[in-house]
Amino acid sequence: MKSYKTPSASKLIARFDNQLLDILLEDLRNFRAKNRFKPSNQRVVAQQTLSAA
DSSP states (O other), X not given: OOOOOOOOHHHHHHHHHHHHHHHHHXXXXXXXXXXXXXXXXXXXXXXXXXXXX
């Protein structure tokens, strides 16, 4: 009889984690490429972080 060797659970989890990370990083790169900050947006963010003390 032929025996089939199944991959261990830890190998499957590591493979899944790597694939998920690749997908998320690709999505992040696409998001950053589409949503570049404009100088006006950076000024708004800077004003929001200043305290009124």
